[in-house]
Amino acid sequence: MSQAAAVHGAHGVVEPAESPLTPESWGKLGMWIFLAGDAVGFGTLLAGYGVMRATSADWPSPYEVLGINLTALMTFLLICSSVTMVKALEWLGKGDKTRAKNYLFYTALGGTIFVSLQAYEWSHLIHRGLHINGNPWGASLFGTSFFLVTGFHGLHVTAGVLYLLAILRVVAKRPSPAASYNAVEIAGLYWHFVDLVWIMVFTFMYLL
């Protein structure tokens, strides 16, 4: 009852510290629950990939077909964008809104370059004959799973860039840096999750 009272209080503002169950903000908990569900989605895709590959007689060797130089660069780029994300949060915590906004912008830029490189990689691979329904190197499911999993991840990065730009606007609009700290931290959770998923995708779909 006391929780309900906090949510529907006179000011209509959710005060995160009021609930004994969740000392963290409700928003953070909500994002974590969403990410847990999303992780199961990615987990299922990767597990499906594993089964298809294990049971296939002619699965191509991924790192020979796909090439890992560009993807290694993309991995590094995503790690860098995770660092600029935490830097944005750090500066916001210190009350420096301008620096926080700059770092948020760098993060969104990193994501944009990542998606662009992925588009370049895709068009290159499609040109070489890797299609969603077949390829010259072996099992046709290789292409299907490749485009499905990297595409699902790329969609997450694209959504993340839009999300970051929206948050950038929130930071710019709110006069006090402390007022947008929570929103930036929650956006950061999503962004780092996308980075984390890429670490898994890079390992299972390119290196293994």
Add this chain to the structure above:
Amino acid sequence: MATAEHKHPNYMAIFWYLAILTVVEIAVIYMPLGKFTIGVLLCALALGKATLVAMYFMHLKFEARTLGMVAITPLLIATLLIFVLLPDGFAVAKRTVGVKAATTEPAKH
């Protein structure tokens, strides 16, 4: 909330760990090791990197246990998923093992 002190770990150190682990990952696939060893090493490295990101970038190390429990749930489900899929994988593998041998042998000789 505004009064809460925001403590931040040394993010640059985590960045260097992640960068070095990525280089090690790429080095591992060129190492003269067995396929299984390489697979295990790569999985371990990926899990290590994921843990670093979750613990420090996502602040899981400094959060309440509730969030940690939410975060660990998909890992448990993924582990279950492996066991659920194992019999399926073996069943098909048994059927395709003959085909596999037939298709890989000519390529090797």
